[in-house]
Amino acid sequence: MRKSATNADVLSTREAAERLGVALRTVQLWVEGGVLPAWKTAGGHRRISRAAVEKLIAERTSALHGADEAPSPTESDERRMRILVVEDDPDLLRLFCMVIEGWDMAVELSTATNGFEALLRIGDRCPDLLLTDLNMPGMDGFRMIDTLKKHQQEREQLRIVVVTALGPAEIAHRGGLPEGVKVFTKPLPFDELETLAREQFARLAAPELQ
Missing domain, CATH: 3.40.50.2300 (Response regulator)
Known part of the structure; x- marks a missing residue:
């Protein structure tokens, strides 16, 4: 079943985590801290706008740009x-x-x-x-x-x-x-x-x- 235009504009926390490439708990941290705005449905499920996720991706890139390079994952x-x-x-x-x-x-x-x-x-x-x-x-x-x-x-x-x-x-x-x-x-x-x-x-x- 195709998503409606309205549903296409929102993501669950799990979908947002997949789009951002981070753990679900990381998305929960960002939501709690107001870094990623979200609201709850009548059923108590968090929903995040797709536009907010795309904006956060851009902000992450900007915040991390120019920072000292971290050691590669293969380093100790x-x-x-x-x-x-x-x-x-x-x-x-x-x-x-x-x-x-x-x-x-x-x-x-x-x-x-x-x-x-x-x-x-x-x-x-x-x-x-x-x-x-x-x-x-x-x-x-x-x-x-x-x-x-x-x-x-x-x-x-x-x-x-x-x-x-x-x-x-x-x-x-x-x-x-x-x-x-x-x-x-x-x-x-x-x-x-x-x-x-x-x-x-x-x-x-x-x-x-x-």
């Missing part, structure tokens, strides 16, 4: 620490990258300038360590972290670290942060961050040594 990913830095201040973002790249660690570093772009990158390739600001244009860090925590089971290895100029009272006033999120106050103590990153790296590498 378990020997590299995947770190995503999310910061809208270009000078601070460059500083973070310079310091992290100077660590004596095998690091695969990627960046984003807001929560929307970060969710795109996380959906494509989940980092081991997420370093993020809270105050950002568009989707801020609060909303991004809340979305990720809703899908924590699929990303249980992900460690989230917040770097912010906000004090505890202001963070609490804006809804607070989930348990387990480490908070550093700007200016960032890079020595403490490096210690935390090495601990995370060692924890992830531990199963390989058993």
Whole structure:
């Protein structure tokens, strides 16, 4: 039976995942985070417009264009620490990258300038360590972290670290942060961050040594 014109304009989450070339859970993450707009039918099934999926494909291409090339799938990913830095201040973002790249660690570093772009990158390739600001244009860090925590089971290895100029009272006033999120106050103590990153790296590498 041919689809009607109306049905041809919408996709199920599974169809959207196939069109985007990602896992179904990734589409669910993007829907929860507002990266991919969707609505529910009377029967409770999510539907996504085909135009929104095509737009997201274009945005993914734009967001990932010019990023440092990730190692090929044949390389040993378990020997590299995947770190995503999310910061809208270009000078601070460059500083973070310079310091992290100077660590004596095998690091695969990627960046984003807001929560929307970060969710795109996380959906494509989940980092081991997420370093993020809270105050950002568009989707801020609060909303991004809340979305990720809703899908924590699929990303249980992900460690989230917040770097912010906000004090505890202001963070609490804006809804607070989930348990387990480490908070550093700007200016960032890079020595403490490096210690935390090495601990995370060692924890992830531990199963390989058993």
